[in-house]
Amino acid sequence: MCVTAAQITYEYLYYTDLILEGYASDTAEAFLTSPSSVPYSLLINSTLNVTMVQVNITTECNVTDTGKMCTCKDGYRWNITVCYTYRPCNNSTSFCSCLIIPDDNIPYCESPQNISDFRVEIKGSVTLNESFTTDLLDPTSGRYQTLASNITLALLNVYTKTCNPLHVSVIEFSPGSVVANYKMLLSGNISASQLSSSNNLVAQSLPGAISSQLLTLGVTHIEPVKLEVRYLDPIQLTCQINETITSVSWSLTASNISNMIYSGGKNVDVTVQVLSHKTISVLIINKADIWWEGTFICQFFNDTLIHEAKAEVNVILLPSEITVNPIQKSLTSRDTSQLVLECCVGLDGEEYNVSWSYDNVTLGVQPGSRTDMRCYSLAPPRPANNTNYTCTFTNKAGQQKGSTIPVTIIGVEDKYCGIDVNYGVTWNITKAGLSATTTCPSGKYGSLTRDCSADGVWMVVQDNCINQILQIALYNAQALEDGLGSSFVKVPEIIQQMTNSSGAVINNTAEVSAVVTILGTLSKIASALNNTFDVDVVTGFLSMASNLTDPDYATLWSSPKCPPASTVLQSVERFSQLLRADNGSFEIYLENIQLKGNSYGMGQEGHDYKKTFENLGVSISIDQQTISSLVKKSDVKITSVAFNTIGSLLPSTTEKLGNDSQLNSIVQSTSIQLSDSTSASSNILMSFKTNTSDKRYSQHCVFWDFSQKDSGGVWSDVGCTSRVEDNITFCSCSHLTSFAVLMAIKVESLALIEEITYVGLGVSIFSLCVCILVEWYVWKAVVRTNISYFRHISLVNITLSLLCADVCFLSSAFPSVMTKKLICLSITFLNHFFYLALFFWTFAQSVMLMHQLLFVFHHLRRRVFVALSFLVGYFIPVIIAAGTFLYFYPRDRYSHKDLCWLNPESGAIYAFAIPAGSIIVFNFLTLLVVISKLSRPSVSDKNHPEDRDTAKSILKAILVLTPVFGLTWSFGFALLTELDYLTRQIFTYGFAVMNAFQGFFILITCITERKVREALFNKQSSSGTSTATTTMSTSEAPSKMTASIKKKK
Secondary structure, three states, X not given: OOOOHHHOOOOOOOOOOOOOOOOOHHHHHHHHHOHHHOOEEEEEOOOEEEEEOOOOOOEEEEEEOOEEEEEEOOOOEOOHHHHHHOOEOOOOOOOOOEEEEOOOOOOOOEOOOOOOOOEEEEEEEEEEOOOOOHHHHOOOOHHHHHHHHHHHHHHHHHHOOOOEEEEEEEEEEEEOOEEEEEEEEEEOOOOHHHHHHHHHHHHHHOOOEEEEEEEEEOOOEEEOOEEEEEOOOOEEEEEEXXXXXXXXXXXXXXXXXXXXXXXXXXXXXXXXXXXXXXXXXXXXXXXXXXXXXXXXXXXXXXXXXXXXXXXXXXXXXXXXXXXXXXXXXXEOOOOOOOOOEEEEEOOOOOOOEEEEEEOOEEEEEOOOOOOOOEEEEEOOOOOOOOEEEEEEEEOOOOOEEEEEEEEEEOOOOOOEEOOEEEOOEEEOOEEOOOEEEEEOOOOEEOEEEEXXXXXXXXXXXXXXXXXXXXXXHHHHHHHHHHOEOOHHHHHHHHHHHHHOOHHHOOOOHHXXXXXXXXXXXXXXXXXXXXXXXXXXXXXXXXHHHHHHOOHHHHHHHOOOOOOOOHHHHHHHHHHHOOEOOOOEEEEEEOOOEEEEEEEEOOOOOOOOEEEEEHHHOEEEEEOHHHHHHHHOOOOEEXXXXXXXXHHHHOOOOEOOOEOOEEEOOOEEEEEEEEOOOOEEOOOEEEEEEOOOOOOOOOEEEEEXXXXXXXXXXXXXXXXXXXXXXXXXXXXXXXXXOEEEEEEEOOOOOOOOHHHHHHHHHHHHHHHHHHHHHHHHHHHHHHOOOHHHHHHHHHHHHHHHHHHHHHHHHHHOOOHHHHOOHHHHHHHHHHHXXXXXXXXXXXXXXXXXXXXXXXXXXXXXXXXHHHHHHHHHHHHHHHHHHHHHHHHHHHHXXXXXXXXXXXXXXXXXXXXXXXXXXXXXXXXXXXXXXXXXXXXXXXXXXXXXXXXXXXXXXXXXHHHHHHHHHHHHHHHHHHOOOOOOXXXXXXXXXXXXXXXXXXXXXXXXXXXXXXXXXXXXXXXXXXHHOOHHHHHHHHHHHHHHHHHHHHHHO
């Protein structure tokens, strides 16, 4: 179908200016808008016929000297861009109602669009690469206005393309190049991706713009927006954005203070669910209390955009603490004063219904006149019996919390504690067997408690008060543990609060517990979040721990109410790993804690890690190969901490040693931290200077095993080996943690050592008794010459000396003897004397043998020999023993602290070792001379064959006894020196065997003598003859022996 040109009709909207002179604008407007004026036909260009069907007046301007003052007619409004392009009229009363147009290019008012109820608030900033000057602080300055106008127009030009801007304003300029902060209100359903695109376009359209950031309110939705919950009920908020964004955070603002919500807090659960077109985060506060009241803010992060939503939460509270006065009350029959009871709560903004109840009576009460607290008083009649008065607070949700004041009646015959002033507090009358409790002095939290004994005597005051600074720090730490607050911000704040105030002063066990709790909480949270801190923060934390473990507080730590000191050890071990350190070494020195370490960058050439704490006697070493393997994959930080005093606060028990051990060194901890905040394990070599180097006690390298949670941990030696040199213990362990050296304070009992000792001593004593009986039995038969007399008189005295020494030694084995100092002292002296006598009699025997063989023609008379022998055998030993006692006993260094024997540490032992050792050497030399002499007999020896046999018996005795005595005491003296564990065991067994069986060896030398055996045989063989014959035979022998001696003379 053909369509002619005349059939085609177009509709246009034209804007035109109509200039009127004078004041006829109202008349002209009425004419133009009158229905009689339209339609109106116009012929344009002689070819186009135009018909005006409607005329609307949109804009009205009044021409003035300064420009045209233009306003919109009813039903029309300025475009938002026009509003920010021209300045308002001087008499303008509302935003964008009247504008001054400086030229003839007059903008036209537009028909209003449908404005959506959906609003998005934006707080943004644009960073410009310009120099900041002070005129940008003055909103009236030219540069301020020009820059603000440019930014405003750039924002409008961009955002009007995707939404409807309702308002834009530049708030301020701040340094940092030039940072322009602005606000904007948008209308319309705008997505996060549109905002991100628009934000990028703004940065591109502004000359010199470096970056642009946005914080939006309205893109993210939260439900519910308002919530009221009961005390300790859960809070649940759901935040959603119609975008796929994985980064979410929650915070809480209350009293103009904003705190991050830590998703790992024990009172907080945060979940994030990312779907294809939306992200949902759910926040659950398990128990609502005063900490969780305020404005909750949910934020989704996407590059330079932060999308925010807010919800108001009101918690219907109950009092956190009810303070009653008095805490308890005792009344006597003579007490006629009016009973007044009071309970008070803090000003938490909650309205409570308060009542007192007692004996089935409930009374509602109103608050008193105090302004710092709300207090409710009761003045009940005097009770006849013991009565409990309960003050109950009820909130508008019907929840209740109360506190009870017990009032006790003291009978006429009842015991009680009278009024007393102690600890700065007046303690009122209290019935016996009860505890009196009162509030702490001003500025402290907690209570003071004092027991009244069953006998009516006041006991020691138990101070459970905590100073205000410490209490606030404890509250903040507990809030952080619950999940409220940023650890990166709060941890340094709490540490600074503690170290820069009286919070560092500790006065009682309650404050010790509070500081331990704070240290444990801060270290656990900061470590879990992988925070790092500068050296000042770490030093402050270590300073708190160093102060807490000072010896001045040892008595406070001894209280059973104190937490385990291992909590401090673990806290310091954790927090020391959070030190932010550049490559190289770092050190922190405090009075009771020292820290040293090295930091290695990834790819850096590794070298041995060696740190020495010179004044504490500890060194640590990790080999180069271990460090090199670690730095190939990651940055590495190795930290060693030496604890000077904490060891005395830790229990020294172990599964292996039980309670029979004590800490013998300081404690040191070493850890390896990688760049991903994980810990690495490694072999470590350490050396500890030990406090005690007693060779009888074994040294054990141990580490603190924190896995034993019930007791706070125990010492364990798993994975550790030890080696001892002098007073240095070398440790090698296959893992890293806190290490020390434990010393077994109970001498390790060797297998069968006691059995060997006691059986041997029994055999020795029995053998010595048998030997004496044998000598008595065969005396007349074997003592026929001077030399045989000399030999047997020496043997008998050697036997008697050893018998007495063994009896003394055996008696000292009874535990009851050790507890009686005088008896043990006497045994020590007798042991010293008899063992010396033993050696000096062997010396006399050797001298006599040497004289007899070397001076053949010179014979000693028996009387001379006996006198000299007793002088050497008993007088010299008693002089030495007495002199030792008189020298060392006044200095309290005579006897051993654990044995009835001479003190090896003071040098008293050398009063035995030197004489005995000298005699042993002399006896060995005598053996050599006598053996040489007997191997080359002289002519004179043939004339005295009996003497030669006796000399050989003496030689045999010396040959046997000298090695026995010498070897025995060589083992004993060796045990006084530095020996490794295996050698010490061998020498201990050797000494025990040789010392226990010395009597048996003496018996062997006695009965193996040919004359003794013959005499015993003859005695035995003649046992069947008559008594008379036996008497005659035995009487002839000495007469013949006497005659023989006379002939020799």
